[in-house]
Amino acid sequence: MSKQIDYSLYLVTGRELLPPGKDYYESLEESLQGGVTIVQIREKVTETREFVEIAAKSKAICDKYNVPLIINDRVDVALAVNASGVHVGQTDMPVDVVKRLLPIGSIVGVSCNNLDHVKVAVNDGVDYIGIGSVWSTKTKSLTSPLVGVRGVGVLLDALEGTGIKAVAIGGIKSTNLLRTLYGAVSQIGHILDGVAVVSDIVASQNPQNAAANLSAIIHKFKAQK
Numbered sequence: 001m002s003k004q005i006d007y008s009l010y011l012v013t014g015r016e017l018l019p020p021g022k023d024y025y026e027s028l029e030e031s032l033q034g035g036v037t038i039v040q041i042r043e044k045v046t047e048t049r050e051f052v053e054i055a056a057k058s059k060a061i062c063d064k065y066n067v068p069l070i071i072n073d074r075v076d077v078a079l080a081v082n083a084s085g086v087h088v089g090q091t092d093m094p095v096d097v098v099k100r101l102l103p104i105g106s107i108v109g110v111s112c113n114n115l116d117h118v119k120v121a122v123n124d125g126v127d128y129i130g131i132g133s134v135w136s137t138k139t140k141s142l143t144s145p146l147v148g149v150r151g152v153g154v155l156l157d158a159l160e161g162t163g164i165k166a167v168a169i170g171g172i173k174s175t176n177l178l179r180t181l182y183g184a185v186s187q188i189g190h191i192l193d194g195v196a197v198v199s200d201i202v203a204s205q206n207p208q209n210a211a212a213n214l215s216a217i218i219h220k221f222k223a224q225k
């Protein structure tokens with residue numbers, strides 16, 4: 001049975017981007033109140049013990065809102081906190097190994113920025129792909145060219161008939177979201193299942209409003225499609 005996950009507004013955390021004085025857990029909870037539908041904990045330099053603690057506390061908050069929690073890169077951390085799944089990049093643990101280690105029914109997502117990545121992801125039977133970076137971003141130093149909205153549409157074509165979901169990531173803000181969604185439509189009319197956002201939510205003084213703005217745009221778009 002396929003997992004019923006709402007990818008509409010996918011928050012990827014970035015504690016280093018919080019406004020001065022803003023508490024991470026408070027920000028997370030506010031963003032959930034604003035309509036975030038799935039959360040990924042992304043910690044690049046945090047020691048394992050602290051990572052587990054952050055993931056466990058974040059899981060408890062996400063559970064209150066019935067929102068799945070995904071862990072970036074770290075299968076061990078996901079297992080430790082009973083997370084819903086893991087997101088890996090192209091140089092992280094291979095998807096088949098991730099799947100073997102996680103409980104049956106876990107969500108596995110992979111980052112893709114070209115057609116070859118998507119073909120492998122399809123073959124690996126991932127649950128979703130993250131396509132990006134769509135726009136330029138200061139949140140991550142990019143190692144591959146921008147995909148652009150039309151590029152996203154091309155990659156969506158390759159998912160046709162697979163049931164694999166797709167979110168776009170990178171530089172997505174309320175100001176370019178509608179352009180992103182309308183631009184990223186495949187030739188055969190496949191649309192994004194959602195968008196993944198870091199700074200437009202996390203760096204906001206009011207993450208609830210930021211998430212609600214994004215959420216309203218996504219739902220309006222989906223309702224028209």
Ligand code: TZP
Pocket residue numbers: 012132133134136137138139140169170171172196197198199200
């Ligand atoms: N992967 C591709 S771009 C990116 C990640 C994790 C960062 C996106 O951050 P922002 O702040 O939403 O541009």
Ligand code: MG
Pocket residue numbers: 072073087088089090092
């Ligand atoms: Mg990674």
